[in-house]
Amino acid sequence: MSFSAIVVAAGSGSRAGGPKQWRALGGRPLLAWSVGALLDAGADEVVVVVPGGAEDQAAEALTGLSGWRAVAGGATRAESVQAGLAALSARDDTPVLIHDAARPFLTADHVARLLDALDGADAALLALPVPDTLKREGADGLVAATEPREGLWRAQTPQAARLKTFRDAWAVWPAGESPTDDAAVVERAGGTVRLVPGDPRLMKLTYPEDFALAEQMIARETRIGQGYDVHRWGPGDTAWLCGVAIPHDHALVGHSDADAGLHALTDAILGAMGDGDIGDHFPPSDPRWKGAASDQFLIHALERMRARGGRIVNVDVTLICEQPKIKPHRLAMRERLAALLDVPLDAVSVKATTSEGLGFTGRQEGLAAQAVVSITLPART
Numbered sequence: 001m002s003f004s005a006i007v008v009a010a011g012s013g014s015r016a017g018g019p020k021q022w023r024a025l026g027g028r029p030l031l032a033w034s035v036g037a038l039l040d041a042g043a044d045e046v047v048v049v050v051p052g053g054a055e056d057q058a059a060e061a062l063t064g065l066s067g068w069r070a071v072a073g074g075a076t077r078a079e080s081v082q083a084g085l086a087a088l089s090a091r092d093d094t095p096v097l098i099h100d101a102a103r104p105f106l107t108a109d110h111v112a113r114l115l116d117a118l119d120g121a122d123a124a125l126l127a128l129p130v131p132d133t134l135k136r137e138g139a140d141g142l143v144a145a146t147e148p149r150e151g152l153w154r155a156q157t158p159q160a161a162r163l164k165t166f167r168d169a170w171a172v173w174p175a176g177e178s179p180t181d182d183a184a185v186v187e188r189a190g191g192t193v194r195l196v197p198g199d200p201r202l203m204k205l206t207y208p209e210d211f212a213l214a215e216q217m218i219a220r221e222t223r224i225g226q227g228y229d230v231h232r233w234g235p236g237d238t239a240w241l242c243g244v245a246i247p248h249d250h251a252l253v254g255h256s257d258a259d260a261g262l263h264a265l266t267d268a269i270l271g272a273m274g275d276g277d278i279g280d281h282f283p284p285s286d287p288r289w290k291g292a293a294s295d296q297f298l299i300h301a302l303e304r305m306r307a308r309g310g311r312i313v314n315v316d317v318t319l320i321c322e323q324p325k326i327k328p329h330r331l332a333m334r335e336r337l338a339a340l341l342d343v344p345l346d347a348v349s350v351k352a353t354t355s356e357g358l359g360f361t362g363r364q365e366g367l368a369a370q371a372v373v374s375i376t377l378p379a380r381t
């Protein structure tokens with residue numbers, strides 16, 4: 001069924017500690033979840049209501065999505081809804097879904113069930129029956145009464161009606177009053193409103209802890225990446241390995257500080273994301289990286305991973321060399337990597353092996369490093 005949608009995202013997020021519509025959830029701005037879901041569900045037109053002047057911010061948050069446009073909202077949710085209704089260009093009989101940007105886990109199934117419910121009712125909303133006993137608060141935090149919960153539902157969004165139904169209902173809404181949802185406006189105008197069983201996953205992210213819970217609710221997939229790097233031994237008195245300076249009678253030679261351990265680990269993270277390799281991001285031909293500390297390469301890969309909502313599970317680095325002996329420095333290396341990766345120490349392994357005098361590592365011409373990393377990313381839908 002053809003439909004239009006309004007996503008209200010003009011709030012200030014005062015209870016969440018600041019504007020939440022732009023905040024990342026699973027590596028994507030909160031706003032993009034709802035707008036993307038409505039477009040995926042087949043919305044012909046999506047009007048996104050944002051704070052006045054935040055249209056560019058909306059465009060940035062919705063990069064990659066098309067079929068939406070932004071309008072400025074008002075001081076209350078109800079005013080923002082009215083701004084959205086005024087901006088819609090759909091026909092009078094087009095079903096319109098009004099949805100809170102603060103409810104990210106909307107699916108095409110929710111949309112379909114709501115649209116079906118408009119057959120035989122003027123409006124419909126997703127809602128959940130109240131499962132708990134209800135207490136009315138009296139003075140001093142004491143219970144004044146226990147209220148019956150039978151027949152009580154908690155309203156969620158989306159809420160739906162045909163465009164003319166919403167506009168006509170608003171036309172008779174008493175001036176000076178502000179409804180807390182959209183179905184109430186149709187209800188007050190005498191329309192019929194159908195309750196459609198909602199979904200606990202459609203919870204509204206209101207407080208900071210709701211974001212933590214929502215992060216846990218996102219399906220994630222595990223990725224593996226591996227990296228390998230070699231550097232030649234040359235003159236010097238310090239070898240940088242896994243972010244630690246090791247006194248030695250040679251130094252590793254390279255365009256940067258030649259920390260093969262960090263290079264292999266950086267490549268492993270980029271590999272897990274299918275995001276090229278260290279040379280793509282930091283070309284050896286670029287003078288900016290001459291003598292550079294390699295932790296910045298790792299930090300860059302981590303930032304790219306976190307921008308996609310990624311998290312490190314564990315890393316395992318193997319250094320292959322006859323000298324220097326790694327064992328005395330192993331704990332320092334693990335601690336340095338754990339700090340850079342922001343993971344517990346037991347998620348970081350650094351191992352070393354000789355190659356029994358064989359090959360270029362055995363002849364002490366160079367040192368090789370291998371790294372394997374496991375990360376999780378929000379699952380592709």
Ligand SMILES: Nc1ccn([C@@H]2O[C@H](COP(=O)(O)OP(=O)(O)OP(=O)(O)O)[C@@H](O)[C@H]2O)c(=O)n1
Pocket residue numbers: 008009010011012013014015016020021049073074075076077078080081099100101102103204205206
């Ligand atoms: N003037 C407003 C107020 C709210 N909303 C939107 O209405 C939805 C539900 O509101 P709520 O969770 O209360 O969001 P905020 O108003 O941002 O939060 P708070 O009340 O904590 O400030 C949100 O998507 C919010 O952006 C809106 O479009 N315009």
Ligand SMILES: C[C@](O)(CO)[C@H](O)COP(=O)(O)O
Pocket residue numbers: 077100154155156157180181182204
């Ligand atoms: C519309 C709504 O999401 C239904 O539960 C809710 O009333 C909006 O919440 P707010 O905190 O009052 O903006």
